[in-house]
Amino acid sequence: MTQMAAEAPVEIIEAVGGMRRPVVVAHVVPDADALGSIFATALAYNGNGCAPKVALPAGSLSQRLAFMHDWAKVPVAGRTDFEKADGFIVLDTAKKERCNVGPDQRNTDWSAGRPVVNIDHHDTNTRFGDVNWVDAEASSSAELVLRLLQAAGRPVSPMVASMLYAGVLTDTAGFSLPTTSPSGLAAAAELVRLGADVAELGERLCRSQTQSEFDLLRIIYANTKRAAGGAIAYSTATYEDITGAGCTAADIDDQVSIPRSLDGVRLAMLLTEGNKGKTRINFRGDGRVEVLELAQKFNGGGHRQAAGAVIDTPLSDTVKMVVAAAVEHLKKY
Template sequence: MCEKPGALGVCFMVLVSVKQEKLFVPHGREVPADVTEMLRAMRTPVVMSHVVPDADALGSMIGVALAMASPTCVPKISLPEGSVSQRLRFLVDGGPTPPVATAEDFAAADGFVALDTAKKPRCNVGPALKDADWSSGRPIVNIDHHTSNTLFGDTNWVVGEACSTCEMVYYMLVAEQRPIDARIASLLFAGIQTDTIGFSLPTAGAPAFQAAAALTAAGADVGDLGERLCRSQTKSEFDLLRVIYANTRTAANGQLAYSSATHDEISSAGCTAADIDDQINVPRSLDGARLAILFTEGTQGQTRMNFRGAGAVTVVELAGEFGGGGHSQAAGAILDGGVEEAMRQVLPAAEAHLKKFPSGS
């Protein structure tokens, strides 16, 4: 292409302009001006995500905190002891991560950034602050892609069509012309990769692939992330999966698939509440299942339900019946009591809910 020495300069310019051209924000992913302004005004923010943080929560939280850090802004992250799963620990430890906020940091913060969190009580602020008015009048910027988001921030940027919060954060950094280094690229890629289950959900639209391609070009370590996220089960996670497979049942002619793990089963496997998340994919993967539910008693006396819908079946309304929320086809809720009790309440409601979606839809 560039055999003539004189053509080198031209070639270089073409490459540079192509690179710049690629970095555009697609329609529907524009960050509102008040979000940008509020973030810019913060000097000592605490950046947080949801309880039982997944890769999207951790990636967007650490990514935003790293991107905000400057000589005039010192962000801390909210990550209470024991809240990160064994599998995702590497996202926190695998590179520079802003310091974890102490109680003093919460008190001294001049604002808060909540990522991937649908409602304020789900913010991962730890047991001491959970029921307290931890923001007490200071601004909250709320950035999320859950359709059930309650808009609890002082400014809210919620894009239900975005595949992940990490996708939104990527476009925010592009709009802001903030540099994206390899660490931030890997964190954001991890959220996009996992929230789309390896780019296999309908939420993986062109903006997701565009962001993923640019993050790969910016240094996201796709192979390492794949190895750690998809092919690195610890023995205890593996043992828990064995339980989930063994406990899987079907109802409604196979259209409803569900499984469970009691508190004893979870701790006997060597796992904790923090390790429960994508095991819902076990009942969800059964051929013919249009609605999948996972019941887990990670915290003694509380049963968490993960709901997934396939085809035309949405589940956010079903989760809402039990005080939960989420995305249209991936949602959750928590009930007091053990697994058996939760099943008694939820399974009949799930069968009734399924009837709203004629088979074949």
């Protein structure tokens, strides 16, 4: 494939190719890159004695992204599948404790000495796998999965291409973020050539909302405020706001783009209480302001211009503290 970055490491190809009953895992509250990567991997490696399943606990899918599993029709791993698995392929996940394995297994040794392959593009990845491939310059984990499949000689069907295209498209915000790279654009072009359904994905991912998602957006717009002379914009949604709109924690994803869209904003934040008593923070910086260090102050992680954190305090106790930290952080720029 032309204009692509380096191929997948041989040890990654061999480790994944040697598994016969793998469970493919992504991070909690999976976005389109996480879902597209695990679905594509499971589809591409299915057959010839290999029967992958994906970790997808109840409540993992947002309304907006549920169609991806409807399309892929990948089998979901249950507790028995975890016990019988001969390995785990973890994608788009910076820390092992962020793996989307369900509340009943999250605090257990669910890998239990079996090999863990860790493939990711987050700057803060802790290299928790037995074999690790972390490329922070990649546009998305979907781009890395494409490199893996092509280097391993695995088939990339139109459905696999669609799953991966969804990941590249959304993780670059429609090829508009600083993470958009020549290799990411080349990957997208290759996925289109391989049959990705660009038009339908565009409708589903960019131009379709349920009434409850629309109602939640109205709340985010109404709650948006500014600080630091207008250079910071942030919005909030309480547990009652989210559930009252008919949404859940899984539906909180890219609504941070609302405060980010205000002219003159250099740092944007979305603070939400999707789960009672816990505040999730999404941070976004413009091309000059990095937010990873700010997220790390709250034990979070992510990328230089897009990061997040979860704090074990209610929203009402969190907003003032986080806004103050953001104001101080912005003074560096």
